[in-house]
Amino acid sequence: MGTEAPGHRRGGMIEEVERLAKRLMLVPLAAPLLLLLGYGLGKLTARGLALPEGAIARQEAPPPRIQFESLSRLMKRVRETGSLTEAYVRIYQEHVAPIEVALQRRGVDAEVARQVAWPLVEHAYRRGLDPVMVASVLLVESRGRPRATSPVGARGLMQVMPSHAGRWAECGHDLYEIEDNLCNGTSILAWYLRRFRGDERRALLGYNGCVQGTNTPDCFQYPDKVNQVRRQLEADVAAARGRLVRAASP
Numbered sequence: 001m002g003t004e005a006p007g008h009r010r011g012g013m014i015e016e017v018e019r020l021a022k023r024l025m026l027v028p029l030a031a032p033l034l035l036l037l038g039y040g041l042g043k044l045t046a047r048g049l050a051l052p053e054g055a056i057a058r059q060e061a062p063p064p065r066i067q068f069e070s071l072s073r074l075m076k077r078v079r080e081t082g083s084l085t086e087a088y089v090r091i092y093q094e095h096v097a098p099i100e101v102a103l104q105r106r107g108v109d110a111e112v113a114r115q116v117a118w119p120l121v122e123h124a125y126r127r128g129l130d131p132v133m134v135a136s137v138l139l140v141e142s143r144g145r146p147r148a149t150s151p152v153g154a155r156g157l158m159q160v161m162p163s164h165a166g167r168w169a170e171c172g173h174d175l176y177e178i179e180d181n182l183c184n185g186t187s188i189l190a191w192y193l194r195r196f197r198g199d200e201r202r203a204l205l206g207y208n209g210c211v212q213g214t215n216t217p218d219c220f221q222y223p224d225k226v227n228q229v230r231r232q233l234e235a236d237v238a239a240a241r242g243r244l245v246r247a248a249s250p
Helices: 006-023 032-037 065-081 086-105 110-126 131-142 178-195 200-207 219-248
Strands: none
Touching: 065 086, 065 110, 086 110, 086 131, 086 219, 110 131, 110 178, 131 178, 131 200, 131 219, 178 200, 200 219
16 A cells, blocks of 8 residues: 555545534634634644533524544544644634633633643534533532542542443543543433433433432532533634624634
8 A cells, every 4th residue: 555645644534624614614714713712722732732500591403413423533633633624723713722711711720721622522422412511520529620529439520439430441541641531521411311312311310320319419510510501602602703703703
């Protein structure tokens, strides 16, 4: 099998990116926006810095899951190769930056929010989850602290029990590491959603380990706590996205 020239590979990747971006109707944004926001463009690493309550309030219906799964794969490629393409800017502006800003507004340290936002969105999309829902669980569980540990031993951002680590081949075992924790946590949440046929309340109860409620009698309030935070985050994300779009307008 012949070796493809780097220039040809990059050209093919950019064409693929542009086709996917158009299907998802991402808002175009020029690279100077990142300079204006002070985020900067630099090489991304796979596990390092990512430049990137009730009834549930809903925004517009998301595109089919297959598109989000494709976007997740694209996000992984862009993040790992550090591609400084228009696609990176578009993905960051439309999908990642609003989550990052919303986490900061909820008290998460700015550097941690930056490290968390991209892999959070990427892993949420990969498993067909709403990133705002995942961020809400994260805030309820740990308040956005990667090194958080519960009295019963749950670890990290999404408070994953050590017994769950390693059940998903694609997820790492270090639950204090941001990406490993998000990979395991979103996998668990998606598993419960499938088990309960999309019933978010039952899935959240399962995620929280609330079966009979004999050990923690108030555990049935967990979905309400998550959904309360979720409504607030949805407002924060919408406001942040609006500001970014206005800043990008001529």
